[in-house]
Amino acid sequence: MDIALTSVKISINSCHCGIVISRLQLPDKCFIIGIIRNNQVISANTETLIFCEDYVLATALNPALIPALKLVLNKKHPIHYSHPECLIKNTKITY
Numbered sequence: 001m002d003i004a005l006t007s008v009k010i011s012i013n014s015c016h017c018g019i020v021i022s023r024l025q026l027p028d029k030c031f032i033i034g035i036i037r038n039n040q041v042i043s044a045n046t047e048t049l050i051f052c053e054d055y056v057l058a059t060a061l062n063p064a065l066i067p068a069l070k071l072v073l074n075k076k077h078p079i080h081y082s083h084p085e086c087l088i089k090n091t092k093i094t095y
Contacts, residue, residue, distance in 0.1 A: 004063035022046035
């Protein structure tokens with residue numbers, strides 16, 4: 001059996017920020033091994049919370065599943081939130 005490993009950095013607009021690993025809907029035969037946060041490895045369990053800037057370490061029991069696994073882990077919100085006030089000049093932004 002060939003096993004493939006991958007890692008994905010969780011961005012600020014990731015759909016996975018602030019959720020626990022057990023809520024991830026991974027492809028069949030794919031698993032989360034752990035998370036790297038602040039240069040520390042955190043073993044994955046069902047209640048491990050995913051933070052922005054984490055690296056999620058994952059494995060697939062078949063290397064052909066890696067693209068699908070990366071697609072799931074890289075899922076982003078379709079719209080990036082922007083504060084309606086410019087925090088630099090303290091003025092309103094008009095749309």
